[in-house]
Amino acid sequence: MELDVASIFMTKSVDDEFPTTHGALALANLEAQINGIESVAATGRITLSDQAGFIDLVLLRGEVLARIVDYEWAEELANELTRYAPVNGAALLARARTRATFHRFADAQSDLDEARRLGADAAKVDAERAAIFQAIGQYEQALTLYIEAFERRVDFNSLGDLATLHAECEEITTAERFFSESRSCYRGVSPIPLAQLDFKRAHMWIVQGDLKRARSWLDSAVRLLPGYAPAQGHLAEVEAALGATDSAIARLRPLTISSDDPDYVAQMAHILSQTACSKDAREWLDRATARYIELVARHPEAYADHAAEFWLGVGADSHRALGLAQKNFEVRPTRRAYELLARIQHSVNA
């Protein structure tokens, strides 16, 4: 899958408060970094730490453009790296990141333990560990590590981590304060970290059901980084919920081509199923179904959550959804996972 740089130089984005590099430039430059390091790797002159950094870049592109193929590539690279350097902390740390991306949290934790034993940077290991604690609902442990990082250095990252944790715990006032403080601490010019922060803030408001606030932060994220697929996807979701279905469809259509994440295809199916376009909806539905089946087979831990939502909703297969939600709850026993499971059980029993 090639990044279509040509198609994303069309809009101008300037955040008056925080001047950042135009989002299309930032994405093109991310692509240029990846291509550049690949060239070095091809000559066999890449160092191990550069290779670990390369994996991070591929993961970042995967996250920004919603490209599962990049996550899978990063996982392959990390596996290869640890085969070549099995007793290197940086290599294990890189593999832990890819495993956590696919929600294989126990494997990731064990890599982190080993990475630390082998002398990997304690702060980096703890940052990864905290993110995993947060993902699996062990918020106290996550908070302890985030506070330690915050006490070491008050900066964009440490404040942002505290913001997302409080958001996850639905401590909204505190989360808002940390989000604002984190944003005001930013001293870089790359729009990517800011867009990611705004996206997390928007997600908090979606969970809270305040779609207007969510929309304003999603607008900010896509203004900073127009090619940021998850932000565009959530913005489409919010727009559809607010009745702006044409705008939502216009946002989703390019994502269904550029991204291999079935969420956008499923959203199209959902929106069209509520209009008169039932034939179109059927086609999108079939496409989403096939892709979810494939992903759940390949990465059950990572996609059980979204796949369960899909089959509970437009996929219309509650029994299949139930099994996936149970799997999801095993992997991440969080309140959200429990609520999803309860909704599905209610649907099955109804």
Added chain:
Amino acid sequence: MSDHGSGPRALTDSTVDITDMFVFPSPEQSGALVLILNVFPLAGPTAHFSDVVDYRFRIRPVKVPSPGTGTSFAVSEKEYIFSCRFGIPREGTGGTQHMQEGTCTAPNGQTVSFRVNDDEGSSGKGFRTFVGRRMDPFFFDGPAVIQSFAARKLEFKSTGNNTMYRQNVLSIIIEFEVSTMFAAGDGPLFAIVGETVIAGRPMIRLERFGRADIKNVVLFPKDADPVNRDLEIRDLFNQEDAFKLGAAYLGAFRSRMNANLAVWDNIDGTIDWPLDPRGTHPLTELLLADFMVVDISKPFAEDSYFEIEQAVLKGTSHKTCGGRAPNDDCMETFMTIMINAGHGPRISDGIDKPAVPATRIFPYLVPPEPNPPIPKLPKIDTTKAEAIDGT
């Protein structure tokens, strides 16, 4: 290395990552000076300059210190700035190739527009520019130097591993007639700093470059520092004004430099730079003032890096233009000075020239390496990789 990835900020945003700076009298044109600022290590074909960053050279007249007054150059308050800004790329005619345009404003107020990667370059009265992707001229066995510091012994091989071999960067190349930019009476010695700063107000400095590898070789290692053993100090150093370091972190910079310079000095088992009773290394104050010094009255030389500073250290008169030309093996010069003060054999890292040497014709740096085929899975040289990371 040199200045590639010289801090967490640079590592996360290549558009602001200064990799190198070169300053030298023009070999083509008498009375002209050349400034080169390279950014974006390992620049792939879609690499662009940021539209919100000011890429600039700050130039100040300096004088050598008077005998017996230490090693610090006397820096004038007067400053000349070349400033380059970039726009958002737009689609080229008939294809998907995107063109980026920009402007360069000279100290005399003149502004010229240019197109990135335009082989013709651009010119104004008394100066010309080329801006675009070029092959990275830096050459040095960076992994071996990291390994050497960790092992406290030199790990250079007869054939070094240049990790930047045939890789590309984004270059800003300016050549100007000195008489059209500087006031009569200024010079002939000038100090130059390359910077990336957030354009507009408040101005925030992102990266700066004075001399090669001050940050990655002299400031980066933490373990010898008796004060801050867990402090990533490079971004703090990057944020400072090279011509006027603030008081807040000066002690931290001094401590780190004194400690690491002592390690380098002793790496051959001989101390050539004894510390003073307060533990200060003789090179510390000179290197803390991290700018490149050039004498515009002297002709172009390809091996004059740090010669002016060496003369200051010896209390003699310099003989060359100083500065730094792209083919100069500046890292061997610098490593030799740090390790044996020039009293012993020249320290060699096993790499003596760029992958493709720079020319003596504007724009000096050679065209970029066309992209090699991209494999699905990069191969790792594990013997080197494991050694570098100390495992």
